[in-house]
Amino acid sequence: MTRPGPYPERRDTGPVVVGNLGGGGCVTVSGPMRLGEYARMDEPRRAQADVNPPEDTPSRPDPGVTAMTFTAAADLLVVARANGRVESWRIGAPSTPQVVRAESDDPVLDLVTDGPRILGVSARHLLVWNAAMEPQAEYALEHPAYFVTVTPRGVWLAGDSHVARLDRDLGEARWTPISEGRTTDFDVHPSEKRFVVVKDRVAVRVHDAGGAELHAWDRKARRNVRRVSVRFADRPEHLWEAANRDWMLGRVSAKSGRQVGRNNPRRKFASAWAGPLALCPDRRFLAVLQTGRDVQVWDLDLDGPVFYAEPVIDRSQEKLMASLSRVPAFAPAGPGEIKVVARHRQPDRDAPVTALAISAGGTMVALGDRAGTVHRCEVRTGAIERLGASGWQAAPHGLQMTRWARGVAHGVRDGERWIVHQGRLARLDFAHPDHIEGVVLDGFPAGAGSGGGQPSIFFRDDLVWHADRGGLRAWEIATGRLVWHLETPGVPEIAGDAAYLIEGDFHYSRDRFPLVKVDLATRAMGEPGDFEIDRSTIDLSTAPVNWPQLHTIGPHVVLELYSRPERAFLIDPERRVLKRELPEGVGLEPHDGRRVLHQVPDGYAVIDLADPDAEPRVHKFGDPIRNVRWHLELGDDRVVGWDRAAQRIVVASRTTGELLGHFAGHGAQVFTLFASPDERTLLSVDAAGFVRTWRL
CATH class of the missing domain: 2.130.10.10 (YVTN repeat-like/Quinoprotein amine dehydrogenase)
Structure with missing residues (x-):
């Protein structure tokens, strides 16, 4: 029985006699190797593996992509296609591929980078190329295999019925039987203590190095989950798991599939349709395919998404972001397109992307689709190119990329933007935001400033000021010396030459709040005085006030009343009167x-x-x-x-x-x-x- 789809169903042809078909031309590599990148695409890979296609199968002038990988130096992108052809594309050179394997009825289904060589596996053979993509060897396989991955000590293959391990010299393969079912994902921990297979898309089976099944669990009970992708984390007891129709990337127990640790939050995707994963060689950067056509890259060490791109769309000016516009609830959607229903994106089940790869260091991502198109995305610049086309599909507007851990505090001095990052005050260098050279502010609160849009440091004469729950602080700009610290009964807000706060320990009434002023020139805090709202002009009878809050916008002070509905007013804190009403939430805009x-x-x-x-x-x-x-x-x-x-x-x-x-x-x-x-x-x-x- 065949599955509906653009490619015919795979048919196993039985075992093939073991032998070296390449005449002993295998490259032997010494020294430790890092795990190669790979794409684990179950549906496209499995459907494209028919080794004897029927005669009435329609020809595909632009065959779909089955697998991809970047070389270790990230100077070549290797692409395998459903018609058996394998190409290498040189990064940054004219978009003309080098054909390294001619068309064949035995297509390469998986590719992996192993230091100075590239390994590819088809249902029948294991193929080896060197770093220049020159063929080195071709080995027949005793059992069909559809996945290949490498560890520092060996090479691993996986099919439906067996898993094999080979030494670095690709000598004799040691085949181990595994549980029945269609293998739709596969990974090996670098220590080789564990390997994991996903059967029939949702059943996870964890084995020890000898092939004995240690743990078994599945996601059949999880609503609407149709596919699970897993990769080993740093420890063999833990897995990274992503499932389609699930918003999260989770670190789960390899034993039970349960989330590991209460303090280990699940990572949120940009789409609920998260699916196949690709891991870079050092296992730090993880690429996740979403909605069938967009990709998100995660830095697992820093625990945050570093990149998002949606390359498989029409980027003409007229159609840019058109899939996110308001359209009828039953708008038609072709294969792989985004269907908009009630303002939410829902992908068509026949998603276009069939292969995914990420380079060493997470600098580039590549996506191959059913039509044979390959897109390459640069993580730093945001550029997207379609291989074989002239010019950029999305120009490289990005200049620099870095990370400000734990946020920054920022403000404006003489028209220039200044920041405090990890306690260091510096003028913001737009050309090099990662170079923060300045003075260290003594005792600057750790983690102060979330990186939000509101200023949180203020400049007056030769001092820089900061206010938070710990009170008011002032430092010398030239030396970073803390010259004043005042603990306050509330959170002060700085406006011009003064700071204002609402004193905290009291019961709020509907129309009266104790307001406190701190004079920055004299560094003196005044006595609380009632700020009374004139109820003859403002009706608060239907709006019980839960609490008031001050915000400052330059020299202006805004009072927010968190009530139902919320109210906001521009106030005169000196005269303690309301000046005019503003739209709610304006203090945070x-x-x-x-x-x-x-x-x-x-x-x-x-x-x-x-x-x-x-x-x-x-x-x-x-x-x-x-x-x-x-x-x-x-x-x-x-x-x-x-x-x-x-x-x-x-x-x-x-x-x-x-x-x-x-x-x-x-x-x-x-x-x-x-x-x-x-x-x-x-x-x-x-x-x-x-x-x-x-x-x-």
């Missing part, structure tokens, strides 16, 4: 110290706090940018924001709504966007702390 970019449906409004008589300037946009959260207005009619649904930074004309550019690459939500003083460089920070700079 992007601003330049005077103007606030307030989010409204399908756009944003600019609220000028310095001019009480000015009407908000409203900008409305249509698809595909109507749901962007806008952060910055630039001087030449441009506005910059973050589209959470499309996982990309968007640049548009604020007067015409024309989409001027888009930058994809962040693996997590972006909260902070800075523009350089000349507005030629954009810096973005995401929730995982990864920092990228872009050419505007």
Whole structure:
């Protein structure tokens, strides 16, 4: 019986006599080797493995991709196709491949990099190439195999009925029978103490080095899960697991499949349709295929997503992000396209991507699809190219990528952006955000500043100020010496030459709050005074106030009343009166110290706090940018924001709504966007702390 799909079902042809068909030309490698990268794609790989295709099988002028791998030096991308052909593409050179294996009825189903050589496996043979992709050897297999991986001490093969281990010199294979069922995923721990196979997509079987089955569990009971992908973590007792229709990448016990440790959070994907995994040679970077066509890269050491791309789409200006626009609930979707239902992305079950690879160090990702197209993504620049096509599909706008661990505190001094990272104060270098050279602030609170969009350090004369739950602190800019620390009964907010706070230990009433002022010039804290709301002008009878909170926007002070509904007011803290009502949440929105970019449906409004008589300037946009959260207005009619649904930074004309550019690459939500003083460089920070700079 055959499965529906673009490729015919595999038919086993029985055992083949063991022998060296390559005339002993195998390369022997000395020294420790690192685990090669690979793609574990169950459906495309298994469906493409028919060694005797029927005569009526239609020809495919552009055969689909079955497997890919980067060489150890990341200078070549090796691509295997369903018609048996194997190609090597030189990175950065003209897009003309070198054919290293002609078409055959025995297609290569898996590829792996093993130091200076490349190994490929078909249902019948194990093939070996050197680093220049010159054929070295070809070995017949006693049992059919569909997966190959390497460890520092050996080479492993896996099929439906047997697993084999070979020494480094690819001598005699030691075959071990495994449980029945279709093998849809396979991995070996570098220590070779354990190997794992996934049977029939959802059943996980963990074996010891001798082949004895140690643990067995499955995901049949988990709702709607159709495929499970697993990789060993640093310990053989733990696995990384991803399942389709699941939002999470989990570190689970190899024994039971249960999540490991309460303090080990599951990693959240950008899509619920997470599937096959590819692991780079040093096992630090993990690529996950999502929605059948987009890819996310995780840094497992830093526990955060470093990259996101959606290369298998039409990137013309008219169709860019069109799949995320408002469309009818029953919009048609072809194979692999994204179907939009009630504003949520749902992939068609016939996803286009059939092979996935990641280079050493996680610098590049490649995706191959059913049509034979291969896309290469650069993690640092966000660039995407289609191999064989001229020019970039997405230009390399990205300049630098680094990570600000535990966030930063930031502020503006004389028109320039300054930051405090891990206690060090420095002027932000947009060209080199990883170079933070400055003075160490004595006793700066660890972890202060989350990297959010609101300033958290303030400059006055030759001092830099910071306020948090620990009170007010001031340091000398030149030396970093702590010159003043005042513990306060609440969280102060700095506005101009003063700081204000609402005293904490009291019972709030509906219209009166104790307000405290700290004079930064005299460094003296005044006595609490009641801030009373004039109920003749503001009706609070239907809005019980749970608690009030202050926010500062430059020299302006905003009072937020967290009630139902929430209320926000611009206040005069000296006269203790309300000046005017503002939209709720305005105290936490992007601003330049005077103007606030307030989010409204399908756009944003600019609220000028310095001019009480000015009407908000409203900008409305249509698809595909109507749901962007806008952060910055630039001087030449441009506005910059973050589209959470499309996982990309968007640049548009604020007067015409024309989409001027888009930058994809962040693996997590972006909260902070800075523009350089000349507005030629954009810096973005995401929730995982990864920092990228872009050419505007």
